[in-house]
Amino acid sequence: MRTPAQWLTTLGVASVGRTRDPTFVRARVVDTNDGIIATAGIVEGFAGAGATGKTIVIAAIFAMVAGGVSLAGAKYSEAAAELEAAQAVIDEERRQLEFSPQEELDELVALYERKGLSTPLARQVALELTAKDPLAAHVDAEHGLGPLPRSPLATAVPAGLAFAAGSGVPLVIVLVAPDAWRIPATFTAVLASLAVTSVVMARTSRTSLARILTRSLVIGTSAMLLSLAGGLLFSR
Numbered sequence: 001m002r003t004p005a006q007w008l009t010t011l012g013v014a015s016v017g018r019t020r021d022p023t024f025v026r027a028r029v030v031d032t033n034d035g036i037i038a039t040a041g042i043v044e045g046f047a048g049a050g051a052t053g054k055t056i057v058i059a060a061i062f063a064m065v066a067g068g069v070s071l072a073g074a075k076y077s078e079a080a081a082e083l084e085a086a087q088a089v090i091d092e093e094r095r096q097l098e099f100s101p102q103e104e105l106d107e108l109v110a111l112y113e114r115k116g117l118s119t120p121l122a123r124q125v126a127l128e129l130t131a132k133d134p135l136a137a138h139v140d141a142e143h144g145l146g147p148l149p150r151s152p153l154a155t156a157v158p159a160g161l162a163f164a165a166g167s168g169v170p171l172v173i174v175l176v177a178p179d180a181w182r183i184p185a186t187f188t189a190v191l192a193s194l195a196v197t198s199v200v201m202a203r204t205s206r207t208s209l210a211r212i213l214t215r216s217l218v219i220g221t222s223a224m225l226l227s228l229a230g231g232l233l234f235s236r
């Protein structure tokens with residue numbers, strides 16, 4: 001039997017639990033909000049148009065699947081392009097270091113001078129960094145590249161799952177709420193879960209919870225109201 005953690009590792013998602021990278025966590029919170037709001041919008045739209053029971057459930061399931069896959073695909077392409085661009089920069093720097101090491105050293109000195117160091121100090125910094133790892137020194141100083149970005153799959157899978165998890169909120173509501181309560185129940189559950197993701201967001205970004213919460217609730221409410229209005233329009 002595999003534990004849930006092992007399954008996550010298999011799926012390439014282990015980084016979600018392990019990550020200390022707040023940027024990554026924030027990006028996944030955004031994906032979760034995306035899933036909550038997009039799927040809730042579809043639910044409200046269908047409910048507004050007079051759809052009931054099974055139809056709304058099916059619409060919510062497809063919103064979850066199509067949205068999750070489409071987001072994962074978009075993130076995969078984005079991360080793959082980023083990785084290829086970084087790889088190309090690294091290859092180019094490696095070539096330059098091989099064929100013109102002296103010019104490359106001068107280039108590094110000039111870069112540190114431009115950052116405000118005196119010439120002797122810039123020279124010393126460049127020499128020491130070059131002695132340690134010339135390629136890393138150049139890639140960092142000239143292109144601002146840190147370690148290689150994470151693999152496309154390690155971004156895409158957590159993004160898709162985060163969207164699906166967010167979609168789960170309105171989906172569960174339409175599964176359990178009777179037709180008469182569907183619209184208000186979805187509204188309430190969505191606003192409550194957006195409040196939860198806002199807390200996570202605030203904790204990883206050290207910014208004001210009030211501002212994040214307001215933004216999130218305004219966006220969520222507008223999306224649901226617009227969808228509901230659209231649905232009502234079609235129900236006439």
Ligand SMILES: [Zn+2]
Pocket residue numbers: 093096104107138142
């Ligand atoms: Zn260089």
